[in-house]
Amino acid sequence: MKYWNKTYECMSREDLKKLQLDRLKSTVERVYSHVPFYREKLQELGVGPEDIISLDDVRRLPFTYKDDLRDNYPYGLLAEPLSQIVRVQASSGTTGKPVCDGYTRNDLAMWSECVARGLVMAGADTTSVIHNSYGYGLFTGGTGVHGGAERIGCSCIPMSSGNTARQIMLMRDFKATHLTCTPSYASYLGEAFRDAGVDTAELPLKAGLFGAEPWSENMRKAIEKSLNIKAYDIYGMCEICGPGVAVECEKQDGLHFWEDFFLFEIINPETGEQLPDGEIGELVITTLTKEGMPLLRYRTHDLTYIIDEPCECGRTHRRIARLQGRTDDMMVIRGVNVFPTQVESALLDIGSVEPQYQLIVTREGKLDDLEIKVELSEDFNLSSIPELEALQKRMRDRIHSVIGIKAKITLVEPKSLPRSEGKAKRVLDLREI
Amino acid sequence: MIRQVSVFIQNRQGKLESVLKALRDADVNIRSLHIAETADYGIVRLILQDTEKGLAALKEAGVMANINHVLAAEVPDKPGGLCRIVEALGKEDINILYAYSFNPQNTSNAIIILKVIDDDAEKAVSVLEAENAIHLLDRQELLKK
Numbered sequence: 001m002k003y004w005n006k007t008y009e010c011m012s013r014e015d016l017k018k019l020q021l022d023r024l025k026s027t028v029e030r031v032y033s034h035v036p037f038y039r040e041k042l043q044e045l046g047v048g049p050e051d052i053i054s055l056d057d058v059r060r061l062p063f064t065y066k067d068d069l070r071d072n073y074p075y076g077l078l079a080e081p082l083s084q085i086v087r088v089q090a091s092s093g094t095t096g097k098p099v100c101d102g103y104t105r106n107d108l109a110m111w112s113e114c115v116a117r118g119l120v121m122a123g124a125d126t127t128s129v130i131h132n133s134y135g136y137g138l139f140t141g142g143t144g145v146h147g148g149a150e151r152i153g154c155s156c157i158p159m160s161s162g163n164t165a166r167q168i169m170l171m172r173d174f175k176a177t178h179l180t181c182t183p184s185y186a187s188y189l190g191e192a193f194r195d196a197g198v199d200t201a202e203l204p205l206k207a208g209l210f211g212a213e214p215w216s217e218n219m220r221k222a223i224e225k226s227l228n229i230k231a232y233d234i235y236g237m238c239e240i241c242g243p244g245v246a247v248e249c250e251k252q253d254g255l256h257f258w259e260d261f262f263l264f265e266i267i268n269p270e271t272g273e274q275l276p277d278g279e280i281g282e283l284v285i286t287t288l289t290k291e292g293m294p295l296l297r298y299r300t301h302d303l304t305y306i307i308d309e310p311c312e313c314g315r316t317h318r319r320i321a322r323l324q325g326r327t328d329d330m331m332v333i334r335g336v337n338v339f340p341t342q343v344e345s346a347l348l349d350i351g352s353v354e355p356q357y358q359l360i361v362t363r364e365g366k367l368d369d370l371e372i373k374v375e376l377s378e379d380f381n382l383s384s385i386p387e388l389e390a391l392q393k394r395m396r397d398r399i400h401s402v403i404g405i406k407a408k409i410t411l412v413e414p415k416s417l418p419r420s421e422g423k424a425k426r427v428l429d430l431r432e433i
Numbered sequence: 434m435i436r437q438v439s440v441f442i443q444n445r446q447g448k449l450e451s452v453l454k455a456l457r458d459a460d461v462n463i464r465s466l467h468i469a470e471t472a473d474y475g476i477v478r479l480i481l482q483d484t485e486k487g488l489a490a491l492k493e494a495g496v497m498a499n500i501n502h503v504l505a506a507e508v509p510d511k512p513g514g515l516c517r518i519v520e521a522l523g524k525e526d527i528n529i530l531y532a533y534s535f536n537p538q539n540t541s542n543a544i545i546i547l548k549v550i551d552d553d554a555e556k557a558v559s560v561l562e563a564e565n566a567i568h569l570l571d572r573q574e575l576l577k578k
Contacts, residue, residue, distance in 0.1 A: 376497060382439035382476050383501055384530050384548070385469045410473055412443055413497045 002314075004120040004152065005113065008260050009315045016259055016316060017055060023288035024263060025052050028061065031294050034079040037072055038062075038296065058263060058286060059274060063297045066099060069239060073097045077293050080104055085292055090138040091238040091337060098138070101238050102292040108147060110289055111241040114258050115148020118247030121256075121313075122207040122232050124178055126153040129204075131176035133167060133185060134212070134335075136160040140242025141212055141335070145180045148244060154178075161185065164192045172203060179208040182335040183215035183223060183231070187366035190226025200228040209234045211243050213332040213368075214323055220252075233322060239298060240285055246320055254307045254319030261289050264320065265297070266306055269327045277308040282327050283320065301327045329427060333361055333368045338403050340426040343372060346402045350394050352380045356417050363431040370407040372399065378414045434502040434554070435546065435572055436484050440477040441497040444470055452477060452496055459490030464576070465546060467533035480535060480546065482576060503548045505535060505575045506561055507568040510543040517566055518545060525560050527553045537578040544570065544578060 003009050011019070029049040031038035041062040042048065051057060069077065074097075078085065086105050090098035103111070124130065130149040134141030142160055149156035157174055159167060161181070167189060171179070179186060186208055193200050205227060211234035223231045235255050236245035246257035257264050263286040266275045275281040283300045303326060307319040331338045340359055347353055357374040374395070382388075392409045399407050442448040449468075456463060462482040469476045481487035484500070491498040508514035522529060527549050535544040549557045561569050570578070 376441060378497060379499070380441075380497075381501070382441050382497075382499055383551075385471060385476060388474070388476075389471070411441075412474075413441055413495075415495060416443070 001120055001125045004117045009117060009256075009317065011260070011316055013316055019260055020263060020288060021052075021055050023260075024055065024058065024286065025049060027286065027288055027290075027294050028052050028296070030079050030291070031296060035077055035294075037068065037077060055263070058265065058297065061286070061296045063272065063284070063299055064295050065299050066239070066301075069099045070097055074100050075102065077295075078102050079294055080291050087143075089140050089143065089238055089242065091140075099239055100138075101140075101241070103241070104291040107241065107290055107292045110261055111144060111244060112147035112151040114236075114241065114244035114247075114261065115144055116151045117258065118209060118232070118234055118244055119145075119148050119152055119154065119178065121247060121249045122178060122209055122230065123250075124149070124152055124154055124207075128152075128154040128177045129175055130154045130156045130178045130180060131159055131167075131171050131174065131205075132156055133159045133161055133179065133181035133189075134243075140236070140238045141180075141182075144236065144242035144244060145209070164189065165196075168192050168196055168198065171205065172198065175204045177204050177206055179205060179227070179229070180234075181208070181210060182212050183210040183219055184213060184334060184363070184367055186210050186223045186227065186231065187219065190223060191366055194226065200226065203228070205229050207232065209243075209247070211235055212335040214325075217322075235320070235323070237300065239293075239295065240287060241290070245285070249311060249313040249315060251311060251313050253311070254321050256311065256313075256315050256317045256319050259317045262286065263288055264306065264318075266304070269299075269301075269303075275305075277306040277318075280305045280324055301330065303327060331359070331361060331427060331429065333370050333403075333405055336404050338370075338405070342402055343399060346398045347372070347374055347395060350391070350398055352377055352391055353395075353411075354378075354414060356415075357426065358417050358428060359426055360428045361431055368431065370405050371410055372407045373410045373412050373417060375414050375417055376411050434558075435480065435505045435570070435575055437501050437503045437546070437548075438479040438481055438484060438488055438491070438498055439501050440479065440491065441474060442477060443474050444472060449477065451494065452491065455490045455494035455496060456481070456487055459486055461487040461490060465533065465535045467531075467546075469531065478531075478533070478546075480575070501548070502551070502554065503546050504554070504557060504561070505544055505546055505570040507540070507542045507544050507570055507578070508566060510541055514543055514566075515545060517564060518547070518561065521560050521564050521567070522549070522557060525556060527557050527560065535575070535578070540578050542568075544575070 047060045084104050085102040087103045090100040132145045136142030207230045220231045232248040234247045236243040246255035265284040266281040269282040283302045285298045303324040304320045354375040360371040395409045465480040467478040530548040532547045
């Protein structure tokens with residue numbers, strides 16, 4: 001099976017654009033009539049659904065920011081009543097109120113279609129066994145891949161993350177052909193197989209789809225070598241649907257984004273102006289068929305560029321390059337989105353420390369580690385080491401509950417962390433990826 | 434009660450030196466020093482001849498330092514001397530957080546610096562005062578030893 005849905009994946013550019021325009025119009029109509037937040041925004045801009053005449057008119061639409069999702073938490077941006085919503089998921093590692101998304105039955109079908117196309121690009125068919133090590137739960141990774149695999153008719157193993165010894169045992173016993181997880185966990189599994197004395201060349205495993213955190217071409221090569229597979233990049237986020245928004249084909253040269261479901265733009269993050277194809281800027285996504293939570297021009301903060309050349313694979317949907325970075329200070333650690341401000345408020349909740357801290361991300365071996373250096377308050381009573389250790393433990397537990405990562409807490413002297421003019425240097429990302 | 438200066442330092446080369454230099458430059462004598470360490474940091478505990486001056490010099494040098502209250506007990510420098518203190522406190526369920534020796538210049542007795550939790554401090558004083566062979570020292574007495 002070369003394509004999951006050849007009609008749509010290989011549709012002519014002309015037909016695809018017509019389809020996009022029809023769907024853009026109905027999306028604007030839908031939010032205008034069902035989402036007060038968007039109606040107000042559109043009215044402020046003096047734009048109505050009737051003003052969308054060509055795809056270029058997308059530029060007249062308002063941007064949607066992550067804060068808009070938080071401000072309208074949890075259901076304020078839904079365009080359908082809860083009676084039509086069949087699932088709610090939320091983004092990983094967000095403090096307090098998460099960013100969440102509500103899906104109708106059609107939304108889930110669209111999402112599983114996206115993932116199915118990606119799995120087929122990685123060689124999956126009804127005989128494949130998908131070992132899904134993405135976390136199951138509110139995070140979209142686990143259920144997202146699961147939906148796509150079931151849609152194809154693969155045998156999906158809902159493994160979730162953790163317990164590596166069991167993972168490698170079941171991958172062998174269940175004869176997994178595909179692995180889905182974060183790239184860092186894939187590397188880790190490669191090491192675990194080696195340590196267990198398993199020759200991965202003898203496993204039926206042939207490909208993997210890896211995403212939810214940044215990785216590099218070098219890391220791809222290392223994973224391909226250690227697991228003896230082809231490794232493909234998969235992109236997505238909870239706000240849009242989850243993994244599968246864009247996926248690599250067998251050419252491994254950029255990720256096809258599904259233009260029948262999403263309108264992609266690359267903009268200058270400072271001015272908001274669209275950039276020509278090939279220039280690096282912020283990826284902005286408008287959903288074209290979503291019913292539950294349609295979004296207009298969602299600012300992803302991800303930096304990439306559009307590859308406009310036709311792909312040899314035959315698919316007509318354009319590609320984005322591997323992600324080039326972020327426009328904000330969000331870090332992705334072990335697949336979890338972490339903002340320094342979350343760490344800051346967690347530390348300050350505990351007290352006894354100053355709002356002076358530094359986050360140091362390293363990749364020791366194959367897994368990301370987070371160290372938080374934080375300055376003790378000048379007036380903290382230094383009575384005993386156990387008290388300092390208890391303080392460290394409270395912070396570690398608090399951070400774990402907020403961002404889901406067990407960080408190493410390092411207490412440092414007051415005024416010892418580097419200060420810089422203006423914005424503090426909060427993050428030291430020492431990972432080589 | 435005796436005033437002890439506690440200093441927080443990272444467990445790194447040169448850190449202790451900067452603390453000691455600050456005291457040297459301010460001409461403050463250290464009568465006793467004790468270090469509790471972890472892999473990453475430590476607490477240096479000091480009994481200074483001139484606490485006020487020493488604390489000011491440390492703060493001036495940007496060192497994180499503050500004052501805690503500890504007990505100083507003088508016992509005969511003979512086997513079992515320290516044991517009496519621990520026994521007396523143990524009978525009353527008073528836990529010792531940490532203890533270290535003070536180096537007297539003018540007596541052949543041993544002097545032990547003790548820290549109990551603040552809630553138990555008053556009780557510890559009366560328990561130790563009741564013991565014949567133990568002499569609790571106040572600040573003036575200690576610095577003359």
